[in-house]
Amino acid sequence: MKKRIVSDYILTGFFWASGLFVLLVLAAILMYIIWRGGPSISMEFIFGSPAGYPLGSEGGIWPAIIGTLRLVLLALIFAAIPGLITAIYLSEYGGYSSLARSINLLIQSMMGLPSIVIGLFVYALCVVELRWGISLLAGGVALSIMIFPVIVIFSRDALRAVSNEYRLAGRSMGVADTYTLRRLILPRAAPGILAGILLALGYAAGATAPIMVTAAAIIAGSSGVLLEPVMALPYHLYILFNEHMSLDNAYGTALVLVAMLVFVNALALWLQHIQERTNTR
Amino acid sequence: MNAVEIKEFSTWYGKGEILHNIDLSFRNNSITAVIGPSGCGKTTLLRSINRTAELESGFKSQGDIQVFDNSIYQVKDVSAVRRQVGMVYQTPAVLPLSIRENVLFGPRYYGEKGRSRLDSIVEKQLTRVALWEEVKDRLNRPADKLSGGQKQRLAMARVLAIEPQVLLLDEPCSSLDPASTGLIEELLQKLAAELSIIIVTHNLYQARRIAGETVFLLDGSLVEKGLTSEIFSSPADERTRGFVSGLYG
Structure with a gap:
């Protein structure tokens, strides 16, 4: 008996320690980035353009911030609506049909697709075959393929979490499923769906591989033309670091990127919390 | 006049037979209680009357159910059947909307418009x-x-708002306190003047208090139907006697 209590304590302690360890690693990364990148942050760094020789060793990262926002926005436009429609099909209409099961399997596999492979595919199809060239549009397409399964899975699960009571209440009054979906199910699932979209947005903002071969340029203006290359934060960071241009600016860029992602993820977590609270009430 | 007429009706979920060859009728403007031990098919019988039983996968049925002389299993438009036969569930299902919009959920769908019209429906x-x-x-x-208790009455108002002619209730009071239960029983007795009410209940006292007639089901078969007073005082069947006297449940 006593032995079991002791082993209970040891195991609990072990679980605690594991959690604490992960938190410490995370905190260490954040602290390090703040420590190394903090000094580079200034109004000029955030709102200026890259300058100096080699380019990027001085100046700011504004075009990269704007480029990342544009890429992410484009990816969302391409992925969010089809993703949501797929999720609605899977949760509300597909049931256990073989089509729904195949789609689920496909989405799950898409999740596991290495992002560089998506990048190469879009490179071959859009950049070369369709002659878009390295461009904002191609990058948006690549990122949208990457985040599509994320949006589908989060939206599907948010819809599934809504109590079946409402669907049954609607049906037992002879009300069409689409009406119940619009009036009851979608509003109820909205925070969870939004949380999924935000997480996908963060995922896209941080991805380097898919845009490396489809959209990103070492230097580009912030014109926003669809068929021109763009700068992007993660790629800029990669170049600054890889070409040893300016480690200080690399850490500064990392800090800006991480701050954006932390903000987006925190927002997503908060929305998820709302979703859980409303659906357990 | 009979509101619901069930003829040689049997149902299955997959291979398991749930209801076996039921012949039953429910009068209009009265309350009929359906009693029987758990798993005897009471709920399936109830759900068959507004065609929601078939929402579960593997449901099959045979025979005929008529609601006001209309064979509901011949009807193409299921929603018309469900509109005519309302259903109230055991757990009070309030929709995640305001009190007003709960009542108006059905009427709005069926095309009611205009502020004053909607206001009058709510009231x-x-x-x-x-x-x-x-x-x-x-x-x-x-x-x-x-x-x-208020939620359950709101759920009833939501169902009543689409003006069904038959109201089905599946143990509507089993999660409520005695005061709320009393209130709902009183309501049902008033509503019986306007429609046909069929209530599944585990509470034999409730059946005795409110039902004009009582139906006893056992293992998916109809054992006995009669005036509630007779079912409880001098049942024809030995099994009914055993159930109402609490020998099994």
Whole structure:
């Protein structure tokens, strides 16, 4: 008996320690980035353009911030609506049909697709075959393929979490499923769906591989033309670091990127919390 | 006049037979209680009458159910059947909307428009379930703030708002306190003047208090149907006697 209590304590302690360890690693990364990148942050760094020789060793990262926002926005436009429609099909209409099961399997596999492979595919199809060239549009397409399964899975699960009571209440009054979906199910699932979209947005903002071969340029203006290359934060960071241009600016860029992602993820977590609270009430 | 007429009706979920060759009729303007031990098919019988039993996968049925002389299993438009035969569930299902919009959920779908028309529907239906006085000052507040008994009455108002001719209730009081139960029983007796009410209940006292007639089901078969007073005092069948005297449950 006593032995079991002791082993209970040891195991609990072990679980605690594991959690604490992960938190410490995370905190260490954040602290390090703040420590190394903090000094580079200034109004000029955030709102200026890259300058100096080699380019990027001085100046700011504004075009990269704007480029990342544009890429992410484009990816969302391409992925969010089809993703949501797929999720609605899977949760509300597909049931256990073989089509729904195949789609689920496909989405799950898409999740596991290495992002560089998506990048190469879009490179071959859009950049070369369709002659878009390295461009904002191609990058948006690549990122949208990457985040599509994320949006589908989060939206599907948010819809599934809504109590079946409402669907049954609607049906037992002879009300069409689409009406119940619009009036009851979608509003109820909205925070969870939004949380999924935000997480996908963060995922896209941080991805380097898919845009490396489809959209990103070492230097580009912030014109926003669809068929021109763009700068992007993660790629800029990669170049600054890889070409040893300016480690200080690399850490500064990392800090800006991480701050954006932390903000987006925190927002997503908060929305998820709302979703859980409303659906357990 | 009979509101519901069930003829040689059998149902299956997959291979398991749930209801076996039921012949039954339910009178209009009266309350009929359906009693029987758990798993005897009471709920399936009830759900068959508004064609929601078939929402479960593997459901099959044979035979005929007529609601006001209309064979509902011949009807193409299921929603018309479900509109005519309302259903109230065991757990009070309030929708995540305001009190007012709960009542209007069905009417809006079926095309009711206009502020004054909708207002009058809300007042009428909430009055019917004796909820109007309690909530008239907070119609736009979320319905999930109501108490359990109020929620069940709101669920009834939501169903009644599409003016069904038959009201099915599946153990509507099993999660409610005695005071709320009493209130709902009183309501049902009033509503029986306007429609046909069929109530599944585990509470034999409830059946005795409110039902004109009582149906006893056992293992998916009809054992006996008769006036409630007779079912409880001098049942024809030995098995009914055993059940109502509490020998098994």
